[in-house]
Amino acid sequence: MIEIKNVFYSYLDIIALNNINLEIKPGEAVALMGANGCGKSTLLKLMNGIISPERGSYRFDGEEITHKKLQDSKFSKQLHQRIGFVFQNSDTQLFCSSVFEEIAFGPRQMGLDELEVTKRVKDCLKLLNIENFENRIPYHLSGGEKRKVAIACVMSLNPDVLVLDEPMNGLDPKTQRWLVEFLVKLNKAGKTLIISTHNLELVHEISTRAILFNEEHTIVADMLTKELLKDIDLLKKVNLVDKYYH
Amino acid sequence: MHIPDNYLSPMTCAAMGAVMVPIWTKAVKKVKEEVSRVKIPMLGVGAAFSFLLMMFNVPLPGGTTGHAVGGTLLAVLLGPYAACISVTVALFIQAFLFGDGGILAFGANCFNMAFVSPFLGYFVYKLIKDNVKSQKGEYLGIAIGSYAGINVAALCAAIEFGIQPLLFKDSAGQALYCPYPLSVSIPAMTIPHLLVAGVVEMIFTVAIVAYIKKVSPGTIYEGAKERTNAIYGLILGLICLAPLGLLATGTAWGEWGTDEIKDVITGGNTLGFIPKGMSEGFNFSAVMPDYAIGGLPEIAGYILSAIAGVAVLIILFRVISSFKKDKVGSHNGSYRK
Amino acid sequence: MDHTESEMTDVPEWLLINENYIPLTDKDTFVNKSILSIFRVISRIKMQDSIQQTHLKINVPLNVLCTAILLILVSLTKSLIFVMIINVYLLSILCVTDTDRLIRILKLSVGVTLFTAIIMLPAFIQGNSYSSIMITTKVFASITAVGLLSHTTKWSLLTKALKRFYVPDIFILILDITIKYIYRLGELSLSMFYALKLRSVGKNNKKYTSMAGVAGTMFLQSMEMAEEMYHAMECRGFSGEYHRMEKSKFKWIDYFHIAIHIGFVVLYLYLGRVLS
Numbered sequence: 052m053i054e055i056k057n058v059f060y061s062y063l064d065i066i067a068l069n070n071i072n073l074e075i076k077p078g079e080a081v082a083l084m085g086a087n088g089c090g091k092s093t094l095l096k097l098m099n100g101i102i103s104p105e106r107g108s109y110r111f112d113g114e115e116i117t118h119k120k121l122q123d124s125k126f127s128k129q130l131h132q133r134i135g136f137v138f139q140n141s142d143t144q145l146f147c148s149s150v151f152e153e154i155a156f157g158p159r160q161m162g163l164d165e166l167e168v169t170k171r172v173k174d175c176l177k178l179l180n181i182e183n184f185e186n187r188i189p190y191h192l193s194g195g196e197k198r199k200v201a202i203a204c205v206m207s208l209n210p211d212v213l214v215l216d217e218p219m220n221g222l223d224p225k226t227q228r229w230l231v232e233f234l235v236k237l238n239k240a241g242k243t244l245i246i247s248t249h250n251l252e253l254v255h256e257i258s259t260r261a262i263l264f265n266e267e268h269t270i271v272a273d274m275l276t277k278e279l280l281k282d283i284d285l286l287k288k289v290n291l292v293d294k295y296y297h
Numbered sequence: 298m299h300i301p302d303n304y305l306s307p308m309t310c311a312a313m314g315a316v317m318v319p320i321w322t323k324a325v326k327k328v329k330e331e332v333s334r335v336k337i338p339m340l341g342v343g344a345a346f347s348f349l350l351m352m353f354n355v356p357l358p359g360g361t362t363g364h365a366v367g368g369t370l371l372a373v374l375l376g377p378y379a380a381c382i383s384v385t386v387a388l389f390i391q392a393f394l395f396g397d398g399g400i401l402a403f404g405a406n407c408f409n410m411a412f413v414s415p416f417l418g419y420f421v422y423k424l425i426k427d428n429v430k431s432q433k434g435e436y437l438g439i440a441i442g443s444y445a446g447i448n449v450a451a452l453c454a455a456i457e458f459g460i461q462p463l464l465f466k467d468s469a470g471q472a473l474y475c476p477y478p479l480s481v482s483i484p485a486m487t488i489p490h491l492l493v494a495g496v497v498e499m500i501f502t503v504a505i506v507a508y509i510k511k512v513s514p515g516t517i518y519e520g521a522k523e524r525t526n527a528i529y530g531l532i533l534g535l536i537c538l539a540p541l542g543l544l545a546t547g548t549a550w551g552e553w554g555t556d557e558i559k560d561v562i563t564g565g566n567t568l569g570f571i572p573k574g575m576s577e578g579f580n581f582s583a584v585m586p587d588y589a590i591g592g593l594p595e596i597a598g599y600i601l602s603a604i605a606g607v608a609v610l611i612i613l614f615r616v617i618s619s620f621k622k623d624k625v626g627s628h629n630g631s632y633r634k
Numbered sequence: 635m636d637h638t639e640s641e642m643t644d645v646p647e648w649l650l651i652n653e654n655y656i657p658l659t660d661k662d663t664f665v666n667k668s669i670l671s672i673f674r675v676i677s678r679i680k681m682q683d684s685i686q687q688t689h690l691k692i693n694v695p696l697n698v699l700c701t702a703i704l705l706i707l708v709s710l711t712k713s714l715i716f717v718m719i720i721n722v723y724l725l726s727i728l729c730v731t732d733t734d735r736l737i738r739i740l741k742l743s744v745g746v747t748l749f750t751a752i753i754m755l756p757a758f759i760q761g762n763s764y765s766s767i768m769i770t771t772k773v774f775a776s777i778t779a780v781g782l783l784s785h786t787t788k789w790s791l792l793t794k795a796l797k798r799f800y801v802p803d804i805f806i807l808i809l810d811i812t813i814k815y816i817y818r819l820g821e822l823s824l825s826m827f828y829a830l831k832l833r834s835v836g837k838n839n840k841k842y843t844s845m846a847g848v849a850g851t852m853f854l855q856s857m858e859m860a861e862e863m864y865h866a867m868e869c870r871g872f873s874g875e876y877h878r879m880e881k882s883k884f885k886w887i888d889y890f891h892i893a894i895h896i897g898f899v900v901l902y903l904y905l906g907r908v909l910s
Binding site: 301302303304306307310337338339340341342343344345346348349350352353354355356362374386387389390392393394395396399400401467469471472473474475476477500501504505507508509512513516601604605608609611612615616618619 | 847
Binding site: 129 | 644645646648649650652653655656657658659660662677680681822825826828829830831832833834835836837838839843844847848850851854855
C-alpha cells in the first residue's frame with residue numbers, strides 16, 4: 052500500500068526526515084512513535100501528499116507520488132480520497148457552519164446524490180456516536196467532540212488508509228478508550244491505520260506494529276508493538292521515556 | 298492598491314501623512330473608549346488578521362484568483378476605529394518589513410485603505426441597516442458597503458496618481474512623478490475595481506460575516522449610537538468631490554488611443570499584486586551610458602559604470618549558481634515551490 | 635478486544651467496499667495560491683529570526699535613519715545621475731549579501747521595477763521618456779534599500795529601533811504582537827487550507843463558503859487569542875503602560891556608514907545645484 056524508500060526532507064535547512072525506509076501493507080495497523088520533533092508529523096504530511104520527498108521515493112498503491120504529479124489536481128484529489136488525514140488540532144480541520152455540512156463536504160464534492168450524501172452523514176454520525184450533533188456548530192464543540200467530528204468528516208470520504216496525528220491528545224480517559232475501540236473496529240473492517248502517538252498505555256491496543264524514530268530523524272526500530280514496549284532501554288535511548296519509566 | 302514609493306511626490310506623501318495624523322489620534326482615543334476589555338492585544342491580533350486576510354486568494358470566475366482587502370469587513374467586525382488602526386498596523390508591516398507598498402507613500406496608502414475604505418464601507422452599511430430593518434437589509438448594507446468601500450478607495454488612489462502631472466513638472470513640462478493625468482488614472486484604477494476586485498470584496502465580505510453571524514454572533518462589533526460626525530462628513534465631501542473630478546476631466550475622455558488604454562488597464566488590474574519573477578534580461582549597465590553623461594565628469598561616469606557592471610555580474614553569477622545548486626538537491630517540496 | 639467483534643454489524647456497508655472514485659475536475663487554484671502566499675509570509679518571519687547581529691552589522695537605529703534619508707533623497711532628486719549612484723551603491727552592497735537573501739531582495743525589487751516599467755511604457759512612447767526612466771530607476775532604488783534593511787536585520791530590533799524616533803512604546807508593542815500573531819494565525823490558516831485541500835476531493839460548488847469558513851474561523855480564533863493574551867498580560871501586572879530600554883554604542887562601521895550617507899546628501903545638493 053505504502054512504500055517509502057530512502058526519503059529525506061528538510062525545512063529551511065533543518066532536517067526533518069533522514070533516510071526513511073518503510074513499507075505498510077493493506078489492512079495493517081501501524082503506530083509511529085518517537086520524541087517531540089522527531090519527524091513523525093512530517094512523515095504523515097508526506098504520506099498525505101502535502102509535501103513531497105526531497106530525495107528518495109514514495110509510492111502509494113504502486114504509483115510513485117512526486118511533486119509534479121501532486122500539481123495535477125485530478126491525481127492529487129484521487130490520492131486525497133484514498134488516504135484520509137485527521138489533524139492533530141481538530142480546530143484547523145473544521146470550517147463549516149454545521150456538523151452536517153462539515154461531514155457532507157467531502158461526499159458532496161465526490162458528486163454523490165443528496166440522498167446518498169445524507170445516508171453517509173447519518174451513518175458517520177451514528178458510527179462516531181454523535182447522532183444528536185447534526186445541527187450543532189463545530190466551532191463551539193468541546194475538544195473531544197471536535198475530534199469525533201473531524202474523524203467523521205474524513206470517514207465520509209471512505210478512504211482506504213486512515214492517518215491520525217496524535218489522536219489521543221487532549222482527550223479525557225473515557226473518550227480515549229472509546230477512540231481505541233473505534234479504531235480497532237475500523238481496522239477489522241479492513242481499513243489501514245497509521246497513527247502517530249505518545250500514548251504508551253494504549254498504543255498496543257490500536258496497533259500491532261510499531262515504528263520508532265530517534266532524535267536524528269531516522270527509524271531505529273520496526274517491530275511488534277508489544278515487543279517494543281518491553282525494550283525499555285531502546286525507548287530511553289530515543290528520549291521517549293526517562294529513567295523513572297518501567 | 299498598495300502604492301509604491303516614487304509614484305507620488307514627497308509633498309503629496311507628506312500631505313497625506315498629515316491628513317492621517319488627526320484621524321489616527323481620533324481612532325486611538327475612540328478605541329480606548331469603546332473597546333474596554335481587550336484593548337491592546339485585540340489591536341495587534343486584529344492587525345495580524347487583517348494582514349493575513351490580504352494573503353488570501355479568492356476564486357474568480359474562470360479559475361483565476363484575486364485578493365481581498367477587507368477594510369469594510371474589519372469595520373463591520375471590529376468597528377471602524379479599531380479597523381482603521383488594525384489596517385494601519387498591517388500596512389506598516391507590509392511596507393516596512395515586507396517591502397509591499399512605499400514607506401514615504403505610507404500616509405497615502407493608509408488614507409485609501411485604512412481610512413476611506415473602512416469608514417465609508419461602515420457608513421454605507423450602517424445607513425442601509427438602519428433604514429431597512431431586516432436580515433436582508435443588513436446583508437445588503439454589507440454588500441453595498443464593501444463594494445463602495447473598495448471602489449472609492451481605488452478612486453482616491455487614482456486621484457492621487459492623477460494630480461501628480463498637474464502639480465509636479467520640471468521646467469521642460471515633463472512630469473516628475475506619475476505621468477498619467479486623471480483622465481487615464483481614474484479609468485485605469487476604477488474599471489478593474491468596479492468590475493472585478495469590488496465584486497470579489499463584496500462576496501467575500503458577505504460570506505465571512507454570514508459565517509461569523511451564524512457561528513458566534515456575539516463577537517461582532519455593536520455600533521455606537523451617534524452616527525454622523527466629522528469623519529463621515531469628510532467622507533461624504535469626498536464622495537461629492539469624486540464625480541466633480543470626473544466631470545472636470547470629462548473633456549479629455551476620448552483622447553487616448555486604444556493601445557494605451559489597454560496597456561494601462563491591464564496594468565491597473567494587477568496593481569497591488571507584485572509580479573514575483575526573476576528577469577534574465579535585466580540589464581542595468583546598458584541603461585547607464587545613455588544617461589550617465591549629464592552632470593558628472595566623464596571619468597566619474599566610467600567609474601560608476603564599471604562598479605555597476607561588476608556588481609551586476611557578481612549578482613547574476615551568484616543567482617545563476619544558486620539556481621544550479623537548487624536543481625541538484627532541490628528540496629523545495631510541494632508547498633515551497 | 636473480543637467485545638468489538640459484535641459491533642462489526644454497525645459499520646455501514648459503504649465503508650466496507652472500495653470506492654473506485656474518479657475525481658471530477660474543478661478550478662481550485664485559489665487554495666494552492668493561498669497556501670503559497672501564507673507559507674511565504676511564515677517562512678519570511680522564520681528567516682528573519684535567525685539573523686545574527688554580529689559586530690560587522692550596522693547599528694540598527696542608524697541603519698533605519700540612513701535608509702529613510704536615502705528614500706527621501708531618491709524621491710526628491712531630479713538628477714538621474716544621483717539615482718544611478720544610489721543604485722550602484724545598493725548593488726555593491728547586494729554583492730556582499732548572502733545569496734539566499736540576495737535573491738529574495740532582488741525578486742521583489744526587480745519584480746516591482748518591471749511592473750513599473752510596464753506601467754510607464756505608454757508614457758515613454760508618448761515622449762515622456764525622462765519621467766518614465768526616472769520613476770523606474772527610483773522604484774528599484776527604494777525597494778532595494780528597504781529590502782536590504784528588512785532582510786539583514788532582526789525584526790524585533792527594527793521595531794525596537796523605532797523608539798529612537800519617538801514612536802510611542804505602545805505602538806511598538808502592538809507591532810511586536812502583530813508580527814507574532816501573523817505567525818501564529820498564519821500557521822493556523824495554513825493548516826486550515828491544507829485541511830480544505832485534503833478534503834476537496836472533487837468539485838466544490840461553494841468555494842466562497844469554504845473560504846469564508848477559513849477566514850471566519852481565523853477571526854474567531856484571533857479574538858479568543860486576544861482575550862487570552864490580555865488576561866495573561868493582566869496576570870503579569872500589565873497596566874496599559876509599556877516602556878523599553880535601549881542602549882547602544884557606535885562602532886567604526888557605523889561611522890563609515892554615516893560618512894557614506896553624508897556623502898550622499900552632499901552629492902544630492904551638488905547635483906541639484908548643477909541641474910538648476
